[in-house]
Each structure stands twice: as structure tokens, then as C-alpha cells.
Amino acid sequence: MKENKFVIIDKLIKENKIDEAQLELSRMGTEFHKNAEYLYLRSKVFYINKLYYLAIDTLLIALEFKQNDKIYNLIAEIYDVLGNKELNKKLLNSKTRLIAVNSLKDELSGIYRKKH
């Protein structure tokens, strides 16, 4: 059921119906706040609305719940837009991306991290 919802929202984003996608996301309850797919879609909407830093912060939290290529790739894409080519390269490389993300999170005291 919820997978269907994510497919619908992703389709809305692809069709550039951003306000509708935003509305659908905001209707989803707090139980999705730890769902990587939900956080990824929220980030895509933030990114399209030029809310770059909200998008990155949300993607960094998404990685706490699921390691996924598309999450790393979107962070890399945003860092490219921001003009940080070095971080972009590290995030696109599957051998360096985990270290790059953890090092970034170590510097940011306000990003949620799971207790290991």
C-alpha cells in the first residue's frame, strides 16, 4: 500500500507536479519520518524548490535507515550544483562515498544519527 503511494509521488515529481507531490508527502504521518524512501522523495521536492541544504540534511538522515545508490547520487548531484566538486566526486565513487558521508556527518552536530 505504502509502496504504491511512493510510486504515485515519484510519478508526480517526474511529471513536474511538485505542489501535488508536496501535498501527498505532507499528508503522510510521522510514522514515515524514519522511512528512507519517504525521506528521499521529500529531498527531491526540496531540491527542485532550490532548498538545497534541507535536501542534503534529509538525505543524510535517510542514509541512517538505508544505504542506497540513488540517495548517494542525489547528494552528489546537489553538491555539484553547490560547487563542491571534491565532495561530488567522493560521493559518486562507491569506494569512497561511505567515508565521505560519515566524515561529513561527524562535522554536523545537528544531523540525526542512529545509536550504534
Next chain:
Amino acid sequence: MIKLFWNTGNQIKPSSNDPNKEDVFDHMWGTYHEKNSDKWIYYILDKVKYKIIQSEKDLEIDDILIIVDSSIEKKSDLYARLRIICSKIFLIHLGDEAGSHDVLPIYANCNFVWRAFCSNKYFNNEKVVCLPIGFKSGIVLNKKNIRKYKWAFIGTPHKSSRHDLLFQLSDIKPSYTHKTAEFNKKIIEVDEMSEILSSTEFIPCPNGYVHPETYRLYESLECECIPIVENTYKYYERLFPNNPFLKVDKWLEAKSIIKKFGDKQIEQKREECKSWWHNYKNQLQESIKYKINL
């Protein structure tokens, strides 16, 4: 008689030292406002004549009360009592950055509310208006200072915006940075902060931890710097229509602004910001006086 009661220090005694516990958080912020927001609040009330009281016991029947308070959602009994005693209640509501509490039942006891941290929940409420969070007490312009720093950042790089700000602007010199691990921990004193701000041309003002608004903006205006704010949701355009601040979607834009601005343009923009802030504060004082004396 108009009486002013500063009640942010009146909080439930914390049961632990855990900063994640709500009682600890409320107590910490209540104390913070008492110590650091007093100059700003007394400044905006400067055109109103009032007597400061220390306790609700100093109130008499039909007094007009200006109450400065935080964590009000825990104080419904107090506000019900005040409603019985006072002829009018004007609340200056500090804190509530996340806007997560239902404070409307408390607001219902008041004739008018100025609340920090704008929230769209109250945009259609005729007796609630947004109040800028203002500057930290003790921040003052040192007019003798030469603007030796191009930009400065003092604070906690808690999220990606601040991290990117420091990355993007790192090669613009001379600059001043003081990074802290946590808000209000291992900070520099206000005298030193005033010195730094008074010696700086541009102050990047990234969003606050939860809300876009940040004390840094008002501190930079007090010290006649040029603020560069994040344009998230066009927050400042909506709060202060036609403001002169520089606005960016990403800090890369700030980098090129700082590099491009020549001395004349800097002087012009600084004057624009200075004059705007002076007029804004004056209008705010007048509007508060008008509302209270109505």
C-alpha cells in the same frame, strides 16, 4: 497602571541534566531569554510607560499587564488567574522555535500577542503578530572599529548549510570564524563578539536549527554589517517586505557577491541596511506603544 512582568525564568524545576528532556530544555531557554533577550525586549518597549514587577502578587485589580514569557503551554493556571485580575494582558511570547505546542488556549487569555519565530499557524489570527527574535544583550556597535574582516561566522556548524558556508567562503580573506560544538557552549563573550562584528563587512546568516530566523541577523544589523541571509521559503521577504538584506539560495552566490562588491558598493549597502534597521525598530516601538495604549 501598566505593569511589566518578566516570567521566562519561572519554569518547572528540571528533574535531571539531560538536555533532551523537555523540562531541562524549557528551563535552559527561560534562563537564556532572561539573560540575553532583555535588552531587545526593553528596547522595543521603550516608548511605553510601565512599572516592572517581580511577581504576580504585585498585580492589582484592573492593572494592564505586559508579560514576557516562554514555555507558556505549561502555565495555563497562571494565565487563567491573570485574566481575572488584569483588565488587559499583552503577551510577548519568546521561544517556541518549532511551533509544536498548542498555545492558542493561552493566547485566548490575552488581548494581544507578539510572538518570536513566525509560524503560519497564526497568520490569520488578528491578535497575534510576529516579533523578530532580536539580538543578544550586550551586542553593541563599536564605531571606532575599522572593518578589517570581509566576513565572519561565529556559531555551530550543525547542518549542511553552515558546513557549505565555511567551505565556500574559506578562501576569502581576511575573515574571522569561531566554531562551537553546541549552541551557547564555549562561546565568545558579547564584548568580543561586538568587537568582531563591528570589524566585519559581511555577515552570512544561515538558518537557525529549526526555524529560519537567527539572532545573528539582528546582531549584524546592530553592528552595521551587511547581512547575507538564506532565501528559504522567502522567509525574510515575507517577514520584512522590501528589506535590503542580500539573499542567497546557496553560499556559492555569497562568495561571488563578497568578491564583486567594491568599497563604494559596500558602503552604499551598509548605509541602506543601517537606515532600514533604524526605521524598522522605530516603527516597531511605535506599533507596540499604539497597541498597548489603545
